[in-house]
Amino acid sequence: MELTGAEIVCESLLKEGVDVIFGLPGGAVLPFYGALGKYPQLRHVLVRHEQGAAMAADGYARVTGKVGVCAATSGPGATNLVTGIATAQMDSVPIVAITGQVPRPAIGRDAFQETDVTGITLPITKHNYLVMEVEDIAPAIKEAFHIARTGRPGPVLVDIPKDVLQDLRAEFIWPELPNLPGYNPPGDADPEQVTRAAELINQAERPLILAGHGVLISHTYDRLIELAEKAQIPVITTLLGISSMPTGHSLNLGMPGMHGMAYNNLAIDEADLLIALGMRFDDRITGRLKDFAPNAKVVHVEVDASEVDKNVKADAPVVGDLKRVLDQLLPLVEPNVHIDWQRHLDDLKSQHPSLHIRDSEELLPQYVLNSLSEVTRGDCIVVTGVGQHQMWAAQHCKFNSPNTLITSGGLGAMGFEVPAALGAKMGRPDKPVWSVAGDGGFQMTMCDLATAVENNIDVKFAILNNGTLGMVHQWQDLFYDKDYFATVYSGNPDFVKLAAAYGITGLRVTKQEEVADAIQQAMETPGPVIVDFVVRESENVYPMIPAGGSIQEMMEDEPEVSVAPPSGGG
Amino acid sequence: MPNSGMEEHTIVALVEDKPGVLTRIASLFRRRGFNIASLAVGKSEQPGLSRMTFVVTGDQDTVVQVTKQLDKLIEIIRVADISDHETVARELALIKVRTTPATRAEIIQMVHLFRANVVDVGAQSMVVEVTGEEDKVNALHHLLEPFGIIEMLRTGLVAMVRGQEDPRASDTIGIEIPENGSRASVPG
Ligand SMILES: Cc1ncc(C[n+]2csc(CCOP(=O)(O)OP(=O)(O)O)c2C)c(N)n1
Numbered sequence: 001m002e003l004t005g006a007e008i009v010c011e012s013l014l015k016e017g018v019d020v021i022f023g024l025p026g027g028a029v030l031p032f033y034g035a036l037g038k039y040p041q042l043r044h045v046l047v048r049h050e051q052g053a054a055m056a057a058d059g060y061a062r063v064t065g066k067v068g069v070c071a072a073t074s075g076p077g078a079t080n081l082v083t084g085i086a087t088a089q090m091d092s093v094p095i096v097a098i099t100g101q102v103p104r105p106a107i108g109r110d111a112f113q114e115t116d117v118t119g120i121t122l123p124i125t126k127h128n129y130l131v132m133e134v135e136d137i138a139p140a141i142k143e144a145f146h147i148a149r150t151g152r153p154g155p156v157l158v159d160i161p162k163d164v165l166q167d168l169r170a171e172f173i174w175p176e177l178p179n180l181p182g183y184n185p186p187g188d189a190d191p192e193q194v195t196r197a198a199e200l201i202n203q204a205e206r207p208l209i210l211a212g213h214g215v216l217i218s219h220t221y222d223r224l225i226e227l228a229e230k231a232q233i234p235v236i237t238t239l240l241g242i243s244s245m246p247t248g249h250s251l252n253l254g255m256p257g258m259h260g261m262a263y264n265n266l267a268i269d270e271a272d273l274l275i276a277l278g279m280r281f282d283d284r285i286t287g288r289l290k291d292f293a294p295n296a297k298v299v300h301v302e303v304d305a306s307e308v309d310k311n312v313k314a315d316a317p318v319v320g321d322l323k324r325v326l327d328q329l330l331p332l333v334e335p336n337v338h339i340d341w342q343r344h345l346d347d348l349k350s351q352h353p354s355l356h357i358r359d360s361e362e363l364l365p366q367y368v369l370n371s372l373s374e375v376t377r378g379d380c381i382v383v384t385g386v387g388q389h390q391m392w393a394a395q396h397c398k399f400n401s402p403n404t405l406i407t408s409g410g411l412g413a414m415g416f417e418v419p420a421a422l423g424a425k426m427g428r429p430d431k432p433v434w435s436v437a438g439d440g441g442f443q444m445t446m447c448d449l450a451t452a453v454e455n456n457i458d459v460k461f462a463i464l465n466n467g468t469l470g471m472v473h474q475w476q477d478l479f480y481d482k483d484y485f486a487t488v489y490s491g492n493p494d495f496v497k498l499a500a501a502y503g504i505t506g507l508r509v510t511k512q513e514e515v516a517d518a519i520q521q522a523m524e525t526p527g528p529v530i531v532d533f534v535v536r537e538s539e540n541v542y543p544m545i546p547a548g549g550s551i552q553e554m555m556e557d558e559p560e561v562s563v564a565p566p567s568g569g570g
Numbered sequence: 571m572p573n574s575g576m577e578e579h580t581i582v583a584l585v586e587d588k589p590g591v592l593t594r595i596a597s598l599f600r601r602r603g604f605n606i607a608s609l610a611v612g613k614s615e616q617p618g619l620s621r622m623t624f625v626v627t628g629d630q631d632t633v634v635q636v637t638k639q640l641d642k643l644i645e646i647i648r649v650a651d652i653s654d655h656e657t658v659a660r661e662l663a664l665i666k667v668r669t670t671p672a673t674r675a676e677i678i679q680m681v682h683l684f685r686a687n688v689v690d691v692g693a694q695s696m697v698v699e700v701t702g703e704e705d706k707v708n709a710l711h712h713l714l715e716p717f718g719i720i721e722m723l724r725t726g727l728v729a730m731v732r733g734q735e736d737p738r739a740s741d742t743i744g745i746e747i748p749e750n751g752s753r754a755s756v757p758g
Contacts, residue, residue: 123601126644182643305638306641309634
């Protein structure tokens with residue numbers, strides 16, 4: 001039987017095992033929505049803004065490891081997806097975006113709601129398609145999912161003109177294999193490079209593992225622990241690698257870099273070997289490249305060959321699928337203890353207690369996040385926005401299982417905290433999900449509170465409300481003469497009343513003593529809850545290495561004098 | 571990135587002949603700040619596949635990045651820097667040069683010396699076609715310059731590795747493909 005293009009899209013999504021689609025319809029994509037109604041297996045979650053659809057798909061993908069799917073109409077619908085797609089691209093998250101396009105005869109004529117979305121998203125997708133024939137829909141969707149999820153994952157956009165969705169029909173033929181002669185993600189690594197890596201590891205006296213998002217993406221957490229324990233190598237996790245090893249594991253040192261633990265940055269400075277696993281030496285980690293890890297050789301295991309030698313030169317470049325590489329590597333790594341090194345790191349840790357939370361009259365955000373982990377016993381998924389609260393969450397929350405810190409690392413997109421949390425809860429209904437939000441980021445996407453209410457998506461929102469664009473305020477405080485231009489929010493809504501407007505519970509916390517109870521109460525209340533934590537306005541995140549700086553410029557606490565503006569990107 | 575000296579590199583690629591491929595490549599070069607000195611595209615011996623030759627200026631590290639980034643484009647099937655290989659490299663130029671009755675014979679003589687051809691003769695100009703390595707084209711260009719060049723068009727270099735009759739090698743771009751390693755594919 002011949003199906004319409006729209007029906008072929010639905011059939012293809014079913015073949016890919018899709019169970020939820022986040023989206024919002026419009027003229028060009030309406031034929032797809034018309035078909036979608038006939039496929040109840042494909043649950044549609046109607047968002048309030050398409051950025052939310054892309055970010056919800058992203059959150060869903062990060063917690064499940066499956067491909068997240070979002071849909072939008074042509075023109076403004078598609079352009080609204082852009083920030084979410086770019087977020088997924090920077091953080092290697094598999095999502096597939098389906099967009100309607102104006103009918104083929106109208107393409108290129110500046111038709112109503114026509115935008116060149118494949119052009120716009122070309123540099124922010126792993127790949128994209130403009131499907132001009134109905135027979136090409138199924139192969140394009142097959143390829144899109146394959147590309148999105150394999151190798152280094154990423155977003156793929158499939159743009160389909162309205163007439164191809166609506167007017168054309170074809171047999172639904174699902175290709176057995178994607179036809180991608182130019183796409184061969186690596187599997188096993190070159191054995192010589194693995195041997196070289198093992199030699200470096202076996203000879204090292206002061207080794208460190210840098211575990212990145214790749215460990216989570218490739219489900220390599222068990223092998224990471226095996227490697228660390230076998231040779232007693234301490235593990236530092238990048239922001240996106242944080243939940244790849246339980247926070248409480250004795251070999252887990254936490255995060256390095258701009259707001260990383262001082263002892264980690266000192267350790268990297270002294271290390272004689274960095275074993276980088278599925279990470280890309282982002283500038284938030286390295287600071288000034290020429291001063292980064294001056295004493296270390298580098299083993300770099302990456303599935304994306306272009307990441308090797310991009311920022312940091314590798315002495316042992318190992319290109320391959322991380323899981324398979326560790327299977328190759330583990331038998332070659334000799335058991336070791338590194339007693340002196342570990343003792344030294346313990347000393348560094350006690351001399352530089354970066355996680356100490358001081359006593360304070362005012363409510364401190366660090367205290368709130370520490371309590372969140374205590375009350376939830378580290379058994380919840382934390383989805384953050386971008387800014388100070390994000391860094392405090394990375395520093396102070398505890399993570400016991402993989403994929404439990406969901407955050408926009410590479411793009412640093414404020415507003416991620418609301419929709420990504422909805423997607424995360426849809427993906428892991430069994431886990432408590434806390435959106436840790438800034439009052440700035442929350443207001444960028446809080447329209448999707450309605451989506452949470454409408455679909456009863458049980459996310460708890462903890463707003464760390466400092467009344468400012470905190471992280472930018474911090475840079476002004478430290479580097480721009482305390483001129484707080486355009487970073488103070490004087491017109492914030494009353495978030496408790498906002499909750500009431502949506503018919504959900506809202507709580508306000510202003511004192512330390514109330515924190516644990518409020519978290520507990522939120523957990524016991526079914527459905528979405530907003531907790532407005534009114535925290536100290538001028539609290540800054542430390543330690544801090546200014547952008548483009550090095551360990552010499554690290555501030556472990558409030559500096560006495562003001563510092564020159566950093567030249568590195570921010 | 572450490573700078574090990576700017577050089578010209580010749581990169582060849584086998585590419586699926588699909589809409590948008592050139593845009594992807596151009597976008598990549600622009601976004602990553604790579605410099606293309608020349609780019610030539612045309613059909614290959616295989617239907618549906620094109621071959622491209624890029625001349626890229628940059629230090630060794632940059633050029634390695636260029637090839638790795640190109641390799642990530644889904645429609646690029648193979649890509650290689652063949653600068654260190656024995657290659658046949660050619661460029662074609664059309665040069666429209668000003669002529670007078672007094673200079674015409676001299677120009678034709680020069681053209682023949684270069685084994686180039688006069689392909690069009692007008693009242694006050696002629697069009698010269700020259701094929702060869704870049705240096706040869708440059709040399710003729712410089713010799714013709716004093717007469718007055720009205721228009722010049724160069725195709726950019728096309729290049730091919732010499733020898734290598736192995737069908738597997740020629741099926742790609744004349745470089746060895748590793749048996750496993752970075753080319754092995756992941757199922758699923
Ligand atoms: C979409 C977007 N716009 C601007 C920025 C720049 N920026 C980075 S952090 C920050 C402040 C965030 O404020 P808030 O969400 O309240 O979090 P806080 O830093 O106060 O914890 C801004 C404006 C950004 N990262 N993303």
